[in-house]
Amino acid sequence: MxxxxxxxxxxxxxxxxxxxxxxxxxxxxxxxxxxxxxxxxxxxxxxxxxxxxxxxxxxxxxxxxxxxxxxxxxxxxxxxxxxxxxxxxxxxxxxxxxxxxxxxxxxxxxxxxxxxxxxxxxxxxxxxxxxxxxxxxxxxxxxxxxxxxxxxxxxxxxxxxxxxxxxxxxxxxxxxxxxxxxxxxxxxxxxxxxxxxxxxxxxxxxxxxxxxxxxxxxxRVDPLTGVANRRAFLENAGLLLERAAGEGKPLSLVVFDLDRFKVINDTYGHAMGDRVLEEFGDIVQGVLRNSDVVGRMGGEEFAIALSESTARAS
Structure with missing residues (x-):
């Protein structure tokens, strides 16, 4: 042909x-x-x-x-x-x-x-x-x-x-x-x-x-820090909690805020405060494990869910 x-x-x-x-x-x-x-x-x-x-x-x-x-x-x-x-x-x-x-x-x-x-x-x-x-x-x-x-x-x-x-x-x-x-x-x-x-x-x-x-x-991502926003964190942490309960493994939750953050805003302005939040987001994501979840709950308040970790872990 x-x-x-x-x-x-x-x-x-x-x-x-x-x-x-x-x-x-x-x-x-x-x-x-x-x-x-x-x-x-x-x-x-x-x-x-x-x-x-x-x-x-x-x-x-x-x-x-x-x-x-x-x-x-x-x-x-x-x-x-x-x-x-x-x-x-x-x-x-x-x-x-x-x-x-x-x-x-x-x-x-x-x-x-x-x-x-x-x-x-x-x-x-x-x-x-x-x-x-x-x-x-x-x-x-x-x-x-x-x-x-x-x-x-x-x-x-x-x-x-x-x-x-x-x-x-x-x-x-x-x-x-x-x-x-x-x-x-x-x-x-x-x-x-x-x-x-x-x-x-x-x-x-x-x-x-x-x-x-x-x-x-x-x-699902906080645009300033790059970590999970409040809604995404609660969903991801909930999944970690269900899995930990089903497998009988520990799970730790850390809730905290950045000390003297208001002073930074009042002294250097909100632009510098945003820069601090950006830097913190980069640092915290760099030191956590892939199995951990970090989220910004609002303002300078954050939460971290640590899988297979206890409160006594060093």
Whole structure:
């Protein structure tokens, strides 16, 4: 069975453009989350690069093909940048353009690679960015369930391109025209369609889940000290008490306030008082165990529930 490669490539470009627009409008709804914007750029870059390749018949060395490959190299780099952004970090622009720059310099300046070597390097660059993006989602956002489909899709997509790079480097890519349906060149376009559609859906779902989690956390955390607020502390301490009673283990409760806190406010102002509360919140969370619970009951009053501890513990 043979397929019409240019038609399939243009169809993939159209789907990538629609997915990019979908992600862009999702970003407009929540501009604090830059991940969808980066991912929209990745899909739009793919939508631009694919027609440039198909219109030129994929003859290496032509300016349109060179430009198309640069866009294709930028696309997975932006996917990596989206993953970094979802981990609340700012992606390095130099890393984003590094893959495309390395490919261009290797092809035009240093090695003057042939068509198969060019393709192998191009596919390897794409695979590295995709697998790096999967690693970003694996290491960060551990509380988000929607990251798992993205990890699976990124690993599969990256592995597919890595296999293509090996085939291209060994001369086994089978770049004849028209390509066979079961060849790498035949399957990559179907696999890319699934990747583009799937990642667009799950990327938006993950941002929504992340936003809901942040709202839930904000509702349970005292914004000044970073410890649990009164409601959250009472709930968490109650759970510790139930577990301690069921297991027959001790539980200690410490209720206290900060001495001479009013003097600090009266002498240095409330801004300095807030700074003291912030510092205290950082210190108390640093010295307590993960099993302990600390909360701000109000003003300078705090409470700590110490699991498996007695009043006599030193």
């Amino acid at each position: 043979y397929i019409d490669l240019p038609t399939l490539m243009l169809a993939g470009s159209f789907v990538a453009a629609i997915s990019g627009a979908f992600l862009f409008f999702a970003w407009l709804q929540n501009r604090d989350a830059t991940g969808p914007l980066w991912w929209a750029g990745a899909n739009l870059s793919l939508a631009i690069g694919v027609p440039l390749l198909s219109s030129a018949g994929s003859q290496f060395g032509l300016p349109s093909v060179m430009l198309g490959i640069l866009f294709l190299n930028l696309s997975p780099a932006m996917v990596w940048a989206a993953a970094v952004s979802c981990n609340q970090r700012r992606p390095n622009p130099l890393i984003v353009v590094a893959g495309a720059a390395i490919w261009l310099v290797a092809v035009l300046v240093i090695f003057r690679l042939g068509s198969e070597a060019q393709m192998a390097l191009n596919l390897a660059v794409i695979a590295i960015y995709l697998l790096a993006a999967a690693a970003e989602f694996w290491l960060g956002n551990r509380g988000l369930q929607t990251r798992w489909p993205l990890i699976v899709l990124l690993v599969l997509h990256g592995t597919f391109f890595a296999a293509g790079a090996v085939l291209a480097a060994t001369g086994g890519l089978g770049a004849g025209y028209p390509p066979a349906f079961d060849s790498w060149l035949g399957l990559i376009h179907f696999e890319t369609l699934a990747f583009v559609i799937g990642t667009a859906i799950f990327a938006v779902a993950m941002v929504k889940e992340q936003r809901e989690m942040e709202q839930m956390t904000a509702a």
